[in-house]
Amino acid sequence: GAGVSQTPSNKVTEKGKYVELRCDPISGHTALYWYRQSLGQGPEFLIYFQGTGAADDSGLPNDRFFAVRPEGSVSTLKIQRTERGDSAVYLCASSLGLADADTQYFGPGTRLTVL
Amino acid sequence: AQSVTQLDSHVSVSEGTPVLLRCNYSSSYSPSLFWYVQHPNKGLQLLLKYTSAATLVKGINGFEAEFKKSETSFHLTKPSAHMSDAAEYFCVVRLHGGSQGNLIFGKGTKLSVKP
Numbered sequence: 001g002a003g004v005s006q007t008p009s010n011k012v013t014e015k016g017k018y019v020e021l022r023c024d025p026i027s028g029h030t031a032l033y034w035y036r037q038s039l040g041q042g043p044e045f046l047i048y049f050q051g052t053g054a055a056d057d058s059g060l061p062n063d064r065f066f067a068v069r070p071e072g073s074v075s076t077l078k079i080q081r082t083e084r085g086d087s088a089v090y091l092c093a094s095s096l097g098l099a100d101a102d103t104q105y106f107g108p109g110t111r112l113t114v115l
Numbered sequence: 116a117q118s119v120t121q122l123d124s125h126v127s128v129s130e131g132t133p134v135l136l137r138c139n140y141s142s143s144y145s146p147s148l149f150w151y152v153q154h155p156n157k158g159l160q161l162l163l164k165y166t167s168a169a170t171l172v173k174g175i176n177g178f179e180a181e182f183k184k185s186e187t188s189f190h191l192t193k194p195s196a197h198m199s200d201a202a203e204y205f206c207v208v209r210l211h212g213g214s215q216g217n218l219i220f221g222k223g224t225k226l227s228v229k230p
Contacts, residue, residue, distance in 0.1 A: 042220030101216045106159040
């Protein structure tokens with residue numbers, strides 16, 4: 001596709017469940033970023049990848065959050081034992097490379113609701 | 116620590132009047148600065164960016180911003196507001212040292228445009 005895509009667009013789950021959120025970056029983009037936007041706030045950085053490796057995961061709030069990018073393209077953000085406080089819009093972005101991090105293209109986001 | 120402060124959570128203007136959205140930043144390094152816009156139920160869109168070239172930066176849809184190092188400010192302006200400008204605006208900084216990839220967002224300013 002032409003832009004960054006994220007699936008699902010909406011996810012409703014129950015507290016304690018496991019969820020996976022998927023991001024398809026723009027073709028050829030080697031850098032991929034995850035952000036979380038809580039209601040009424042600006043997006044907050046979670047993790048970013050250069051290729052298959054996590055270059056910086058310092059924004060992950062705790063060890064219930066994990067992200068992978070096994071082939072250097074699609075990435076999955078995994079949340080274990082979800083809590084109501086995890087409810088937010090999860091945004092993915094990509095750029096040509098880390099050197100092009102000034103030009104990040106954002107996807108539409110996945111709205112996660114934990115009941 | 117690096118951060119951005121958006122001085123107004125909500126700005127309301129009449130159509131055809133000037134827009135001013137204020138942003139101050141703090142950074143130990145020479146930063147890149149951005150303004151992003153987020154329309155309801157739409158993805159984040161880059162309006163403009165400053166990356167140490169000209170201090171007056173022109174963006175899309177008639178917006179511009181001026182980098183003032185002495186004031187650590189990067190205010191967003193537009194001479195004449197249009198109804199379609201109603202949206203949430205985020206001032207954003209990216210570091211050029213340490214963690215290089217991630218963007219740091221302000222809390223956002225909601226712009227309302229009255230007919």
